Amino acid sequence: MRLGIHFANFTLPGGPEALAPTLAATAEAAEAGGVSLFTLMDHWFQMESLATSFDPMLEGYTSLGFLAGKTKTMRLGLLVTGVTYRHPGLLAKIVTTLDVLSEGRAMLGIGAAWYEREHLGLGVPYPDISERFERLEETLQICQQMWSDNTGPYDGTHYQLAETICVPQPLQKPGPPIMIGGSGEKKTLRLVAQYGNACNIFDIGVEGVAHKLDVLRGHCDALGTDYDAIEKTLITGADALDAPDTFLATMEQYAAIGIELVTTAPSSPEPAAWVARTTEAVVPRLSAI
Numbered sequence: 001m002r003l004g005i006h007f008a009n010f011t012l013p014g015g016p017e018a019l020a021p022t023l024a025a026t027a028e029a030a031e032a033g034g035v036s037l038f039t040l041m042d043h044w045f046q047m048e049s050l051a052t053s054f055d056p057m058l059e060g061y062t063s064l065g066f067l068a069g070k071t072k073t074m075r076l077g078l079l080v081t082g083v084t085y086r087h088p089g090l091l092a093k094i095v096t097t098l099d100v101l102s103e104g105r106a107m108l109g110i111g112a113a114w115y116e117r118e119h120l121g122l123g124v125p126y127p128d129i130s131e132r133f134e135r136l137e138e139t140l141q142i143c144q145q146m147w148s149d150n151t152g153p154y155d156g157t158h159y160q161l162a163e164t165i166c167v168p169q170p171l172q173k174p175g176p177p178i179m180i181g182g183s184g185e186k187k188t189l190r191l192v193a194q195y196g197n198a199c200n201i202f203d204i205g206v207e208g209v210a211h212k213l214d215v216l217r218g219h220c221d222a223l224g225t226d227y228d229a230i231e232k233t234l235i236t237g238a239d240a241l242d243a244p245d246t247f248l249a250t251m252e253q254y255a256a257i258g259i260e261l262v263t264t265a266p267s268s269p270e271p272a273a274w275v276a277r278t279t280e281a282v283v284p285r286l287s288a289i
Contacts (some may be wrong), residue, residue: 001255001289003282004037004263005030005275006079006235010046010056013269019058024070025272031074033279034287036261037233038071039079039109040064045118053117061094068102075105079200079235079263080181082113083132084124088139089161092146096170104171108143109200111181112136112188133187134158140178140195147175179233183212193219198231200263206250209234210257233261240264241274244281248289255289262286 005026012022027038040063041047046055060078067076076098086094091108099106112132113119119126127135138156145154146166154161170176177197182188183204192199193216201212213232220227234254240247251262268274 001251001259001286002036002261003034003279003286004039004233004261005035006039006041006263006265007271008041008047008050008265009271010058011051012056012271016056019056020066022271023058023063023067026266026275027067027071027074029272029275030279031071033276034283035074035275035279037075037077037107037263038067039077039263042078042081042085042109043115043118044085044122045115047115048117053121061098064098064106065101068098068105071102071105073105075107075177076102077107077109077179080109080111080179082115083110083136083139084113084119084126088135088142088159089146089164091139092143092166095143095176096147096166096168099170099172099176100168106170106172106176107179107198108176109179109181110136110139131158133191137191137195140180140191143178144175144195177231179231185212185215189216190219190223192216192230193223193225193227196230198233200233200235203234203236203238206253206257209254209259213258231260232258233263234259235263238264239267240278240282241267244285248282248285251286252289 030038040060042060043057045053046057064076095106095108116126135158138159142154146164151165179198179200180192180196181200183201201209217227266274
Protein backbone atom coordinates (compact mmCIF):
# COMPACT_ATOMS: atom_id res chain seq x y z
CA MET A 1 0.00 0.00 0.00
CA ARG A 2 1.20 3.50 -0.80
CA LEU A 3 0.84 6.92 0.83
CA GLY A 4 -0.34 10.19 -0.66
CA ILE A 5 -0.09 13.64 0.91
CA HIS A 6 -2.84 16.19 0.37
CA PHE A 7 -1.77 19.80 1.08
CA ALA A 8 -4.97 21.70 1.85
CA ASN A 9 -4.20 24.30 4.51
CA PHE A 10 -2.37 27.48 3.49
CA THR A 11 -3.05 29.30 6.79
CA LEU A 12 0.49 28.91 8.06
CA PRO A 13 3.02 30.88 10.10
CA GLY A 14 4.91 33.57 8.20
CA GLY A 15 2.10 34.82 5.97
CA PRO A 16 2.16 34.85 2.15
CA GLU A 17 5.95 35.21 2.01
CA ALA A 18 6.35 31.82 3.67
CA LEU A 19 3.96 29.89 1.43
CA ALA A 20 6.39 29.09 -1.39
CA PRO A 21 9.21 27.77 0.81
CA THR A 22 6.77 25.90 3.07
CA LEU A 23 5.00 24.24 0.16
CA ALA A 24 8.31 23.30 -1.46
CA ALA A 25 9.74 21.93 1.80
CA THR A 26 6.62 19.84 2.41
CA ALA A 27 6.71 18.33 -1.08
CA GLU A 28 10.42 17.64 -0.78
CA ALA A 29 9.91 15.96 2.61
CA ALA A 30 7.11 13.86 1.13
CA GLU A 31 9.25 12.70 -1.77
CA ALA A 32 12.20 11.94 0.50
CA GLY A 33 9.87 9.91 2.71
CA GLY A 34 8.60 7.69 -0.08
CA VAL A 35 5.24 9.36 -0.80
CA SER A 36 3.77 8.33 -4.15
CA LEU A 37 1.26 11.13 -4.78
CA PHE A 38 1.22 14.80 -3.75
CA THR A 39 -2.03 16.68 -4.26
CA LEU A 40 -3.50 20.13 -3.76
CA MET A 41 -7.09 21.33 -3.80
CA ASP A 42 -8.73 23.05 -6.75
CA HIS A 43 -10.34 25.94 -4.93
CA TRP A 44 -10.21 29.69 -5.24
CA PHE A 45 -11.65 30.41 -1.77
CA GLN A 46 -10.59 28.26 1.17
CA MET A 47 -13.25 25.71 2.13
CA GLU A 48 -15.42 26.90 4.98
CA SER A 49 -15.31 23.41 6.51
CA LEU A 50 -11.56 23.87 7.00
CA ALA A 51 -11.16 27.58 7.75
CA THR A 52 -12.90 30.66 6.28
CA SER A 53 -13.30 31.92 2.74
CA PHE A 54 -10.91 34.75 3.66
CA ASP A 55 -8.09 32.39 4.58
CA PRO A 56 -5.26 31.87 2.05
CA MET A 57 -5.75 29.67 -1.01
CA LEU A 58 -3.39 29.28 -3.97
CA GLU A 59 -4.44 28.38 -7.51
CA GLY A 60 -3.83 24.69 -8.02
CA TYR A 61 -2.16 24.20 -11.39
CA THR A 62 0.23 27.13 -10.95
CA SER A 63 1.24 25.58 -7.63
CA LEU A 64 1.73 22.14 -9.19
CA GLY A 65 3.95 23.66 -11.85
CA PHE A 66 6.05 25.18 -9.08
CA LEU A 67 6.30 21.76 -7.40
CA ALA A 68 7.23 20.06 -10.66
CA GLY A 69 10.48 22.00 -10.49
CA LYS A 70 11.08 21.02 -6.85
CA THR A 71 10.49 17.26 -7.08
CA LYS A 72 11.59 14.35 -9.23
CA THR A 73 9.57 11.20 -8.59
CA MET A 74 6.15 11.85 -7.02
CA ARG A 75 3.00 12.04 -9.08
CA LEU A 76 1.39 15.50 -8.92
CA GLY A 77 -2.28 16.40 -9.22
CA LEU A 78 -5.30 18.20 -7.87
CA LEU A 79 -7.76 16.40 -5.63
CA VAL A 80 -9.78 17.24 -7.60
CA THR A 81 -10.11 19.69 -10.49
CA GLY A 82 -13.57 21.30 -10.60
CA VAL A 83 -15.00 20.74 -14.07
CA THR A 84 -16.61 24.19 -14.12
CA TYR A 85 -13.43 26.22 -13.63
CA ARG A 86 -11.61 25.74 -16.94
CA HIS A 87 -12.76 25.12 -20.49
CA PRO A 88 -11.97 21.44 -21.15
CA GLY A 89 -9.76 22.13 -24.17
CA LEU A 90 -7.66 24.46 -22.06
CA LEU A 91 -7.68 22.04 -19.13
CA ALA A 92 -6.26 19.29 -21.34
CA LYS A 93 -3.49 21.66 -22.40
CA ILE A 94 -2.78 22.70 -18.81
CA VAL A 95 -2.46 19.09 -17.63
CA THR A 96 -0.33 18.26 -20.67
CA THR A 97 2.01 21.12 -19.79
CA LEU A 98 2.33 19.81 -16.24
CA ASP A 99 3.05 16.33 -17.57
CA VAL A 100 5.78 17.54 -19.93
CA LEU A 101 7.47 19.79 -17.38
CA SER A 102 7.29 17.19 -14.60
CA GLU A 103 8.74 14.61 -17.00
CA GLY A 104 5.66 12.42 -16.97
CA ARG A 105 4.28 12.79 -13.44
CA ALA A 106 0.95 14.60 -13.93
CA MET A 107 -2.40 13.18 -12.88
CA LEU A 108 -5.77 14.62 -13.88
CA GLY A 109 -7.94 14.46 -10.81
CA ILE A 110 -11.40 15.74 -11.71
CA GLY A 111 -14.92 15.99 -10.34
CA ALA A 112 -18.23 17.76 -10.87
CA ALA A 113 -17.39 20.75 -8.56
CA TRP A 114 -19.53 21.80 -5.61
CA TYR A 115 -18.38 25.03 -3.92
CA GLU A 116 -21.17 27.40 -4.92
CA ARG A 117 -19.88 30.40 -3.00
CA GLU A 118 -16.62 30.68 -4.94
CA HIS A 119 -18.47 30.27 -8.24
CA LEU A 120 -20.87 33.09 -7.45
CA GLY A 121 -18.20 35.19 -5.80
CA LEU A 122 -15.87 35.08 -8.81
CA GLY A 123 -18.52 35.11 -11.52
CA VAL A 124 -18.10 31.49 -12.65
CA PRO A 125 -21.30 29.90 -14.01
CA TYR A 126 -22.67 27.27 -11.64
CA PRO A 127 -25.15 25.02 -13.44
CA ASP A 128 -27.25 22.46 -11.62
CA ILE A 129 -25.75 19.15 -10.61
CA SER A 130 -27.19 17.26 -13.56
CA GLU A 131 -25.57 19.63 -16.05
CA ARG A 132 -22.28 19.61 -14.16
CA PHE A 133 -22.12 15.84 -14.57
CA GLU A 134 -22.94 16.16 -18.26
CA ARG A 135 -20.10 18.65 -18.57
CA LEU A 136 -17.82 16.32 -16.62
CA GLU A 137 -18.43 13.47 -19.05
CA GLU A 138 -17.84 15.70 -22.07
CA THR A 139 -14.63 17.02 -20.48
CA LEU A 140 -13.36 13.47 -20.01
CA GLN A 141 -14.10 12.73 -23.65
CA ILE A 142 -12.34 15.90 -24.80
CA CYS A 143 -9.23 15.18 -22.73
CA GLN A 144 -9.01 11.67 -24.11
CA GLN A 145 -9.42 12.97 -27.66
CA MET A 146 -6.78 15.66 -27.19
CA TRP A 147 -4.39 13.03 -25.84
CA SER A 148 -4.82 10.94 -28.97
CA ASP A 149 -3.97 11.24 -32.66
CA ASN A 150 -7.44 12.64 -33.38
CA THR A 151 -7.09 16.41 -33.92
CA GLY A 152 -10.54 16.79 -35.42
CA PRO A 153 -13.60 18.50 -34.01
CA TYR A 154 -15.57 17.65 -30.91
CA ASP A 155 -19.30 18.40 -31.02
CA GLY A 156 -20.95 17.95 -27.66
CA THR A 157 -24.05 19.31 -26.00
CA HIS A 158 -22.12 21.80 -23.89
CA TYR A 159 -18.75 22.08 -25.65
CA GLN A 160 -17.88 22.46 -29.31
CA LEU A 161 -14.21 22.39 -30.38
CA ALA A 162 -13.27 22.96 -34.01
CA GLU A 163 -9.82 21.38 -33.56
CA THR A 164 -8.42 19.29 -30.73
CA ILE A 165 -4.75 20.03 -31.33
CA CYS A 166 -2.44 19.39 -28.38
CA VAL A 167 1.25 19.74 -29.21
CA PRO A 168 3.36 18.50 -27.57
CA GLN A 169 1.44 15.47 -26.45
CA PRO A 170 1.77 14.30 -22.83
CA LEU A 171 4.82 12.18 -22.07
CA GLN A 172 2.61 9.55 -20.43
CA LYS A 173 0.77 7.36 -22.92
CA PRO A 174 -2.08 7.35 -23.70
CA GLY A 175 -2.14 10.36 -21.40
CA PRO A 176 -1.92 11.32 -17.73
CA PRO A 177 -3.95 8.97 -15.54
CA ILE A 178 -7.45 10.21 -14.79
CA MET A 179 -8.68 10.05 -11.20
CA ILE A 180 -12.38 10.80 -10.80
CA GLY A 181 -13.18 11.97 -7.29
CA GLY A 182 -16.31 11.07 -5.39
CA SER A 183 -18.36 7.97 -4.75
CA GLY A 184 -21.84 8.68 -6.12
CA GLU A 185 -23.14 5.29 -7.16
CA LYS A 186 -25.21 6.16 -10.22
CA LYS A 187 -23.04 8.75 -11.97
CA THR A 188 -19.57 9.17 -10.46
CA LEU A 189 -18.63 5.51 -10.19
CA ARG A 190 -20.06 4.86 -13.65
CA LEU A 191 -17.76 7.57 -15.03
CA VAL A 192 -14.82 5.96 -13.21
CA ALA A 193 -15.65 2.64 -14.84
CA GLN A 194 -15.98 4.18 -18.30
CA TYR A 195 -13.21 6.81 -18.35
CA GLY A 196 -11.10 6.57 -15.20
CA ASN A 197 -7.76 5.09 -14.29
CA ALA A 198 -8.37 5.65 -10.58
CA CYS A 199 -11.15 6.36 -8.12
CA ASN A 200 -10.92 8.35 -4.90
CA ILE A 201 -13.32 7.46 -2.11
CA PHE A 202 -13.84 9.15 1.24
CA ASP A 203 -13.03 7.18 4.37
CA ILE A 204 -16.56 6.10 5.30
CA GLY A 205 -15.49 2.92 7.02
CA VAL A 206 -14.36 -0.41 5.63
CA GLU A 207 -17.88 -1.73 5.01
CA GLY A 208 -18.98 1.48 3.31
CA VAL A 209 -15.93 1.61 1.06
CA ALA A 210 -16.30 -2.08 0.22
CA HIS A 211 -19.85 -1.38 -0.92
CA LYS A 212 -18.67 1.48 -3.15
CA LEU A 213 -16.07 -0.79 -4.72
CA ASP A 214 -18.72 -3.42 -5.34
CA VAL A 215 -20.81 -0.80 -7.14
CA LEU A 216 -17.77 0.19 -9.20
CA ARG A 217 -17.20 -3.44 -10.12
CA GLY A 218 -20.80 -3.69 -11.25
CA HIS A 219 -20.39 -0.68 -13.54
CA CYS A 220 -17.20 -2.18 -14.97
CA ASP A 221 -18.98 -5.47 -15.65
CA ALA A 222 -21.85 -3.64 -17.35
CA LEU A 223 -19.50 -1.57 -19.52
CA GLY A 224 -17.02 -4.33 -20.24
CA THR A 225 -14.08 -2.53 -18.62
CA ASP A 226 -11.36 -3.98 -16.42
CA TYR A 227 -12.11 -3.38 -12.75
CA ASP A 228 -8.66 -4.61 -11.73
CA ALA A 229 -6.97 -1.97 -13.94
CA ILE A 230 -8.55 0.89 -11.94
CA GLU A 231 -6.45 2.13 -9.03
CA LYS A 232 -8.50 2.27 -5.84
CA THR A 233 -7.56 5.17 -3.56
CA LEU A 234 -8.90 6.49 -0.28
CA ILE A 235 -8.74 9.91 1.37
CA THR A 236 -8.84 9.86 5.15
CA GLY A 237 -8.99 12.44 7.90
CA ALA A 238 -7.15 10.10 10.25
CA ASP A 239 -3.82 11.41 11.52
CA ALA A 240 -1.32 8.57 11.27
CA LEU A 241 0.87 10.19 13.92
CA ASP A 242 -1.84 10.05 16.58
CA ALA A 243 -1.76 6.25 16.72
CA PRO A 244 0.39 4.68 14.00
CA ASP A 245 -0.43 1.09 15.00
CA THR A 246 -4.17 1.77 14.84
CA PHE A 247 -3.83 3.59 11.52
CA LEU A 248 -1.84 0.76 9.98
CA ALA A 249 -4.23 -1.88 11.29
CA THR A 250 -7.10 -0.02 9.62
CA MET A 251 -5.13 0.25 6.40
CA GLU A 252 -4.62 -3.50 6.42
CA GLN A 253 -8.40 -3.86 6.38
CA TYR A 254 -8.68 -1.41 3.49
CA ALA A 255 -5.94 -3.16 1.55
CA ALA A 256 -7.83 -6.43 1.96
CA ILE A 257 -10.78 -4.97 0.01
CA GLY A 258 -8.56 -3.52 -2.72
CA ILE A 259 -7.46 -0.04 -1.61
CA GLU A 260 -3.97 0.59 -2.99
CA LEU A 261 -3.19 4.15 -1.86
CA VAL A 262 -4.33 6.25 1.10
CA THR A 263 -4.07 10.02 1.14
CA THR A 264 -3.87 12.07 4.31
CA ALA A 265 -3.26 15.75 5.06
CA PRO A 266 -0.81 17.51 7.39
CA SER A 267 -2.48 18.52 10.65
CA SER A 268 0.32 20.77 11.89
CA PRO A 269 1.33 24.41 11.38
CA GLU A 270 4.68 22.93 10.36
CA PRO A 271 3.60 20.64 7.54
CA ALA A 272 7.08 19.70 6.30
CA ALA A 273 8.09 18.43 9.74
CA TRP A 274 4.75 16.63 10.10
CA VAL A 275 5.25 14.90 6.76
CA ALA A 276 8.79 13.85 7.66
CA ARG A 277 7.63 12.31 10.94
CA THR A 278 4.60 10.66 9.33
CA THR A 279 6.50 9.07 6.48
CA GLU A 280 9.14 7.75 8.86
CA ALA A 281 6.45 6.25 11.08
CA VAL A 282 4.22 4.63 8.48
CA VAL A 283 5.63 4.39 4.93
CA PRO A 284 7.91 1.36 5.49
CA ARG A 285 5.15 -0.53 7.27
CA LEU A 286 2.48 0.63 4.84
CA SER A 287 4.50 -0.54 1.87
CA ALA A 288 4.67 -4.01 3.43
CA ILE A 289 0.87 -4.33 3.50
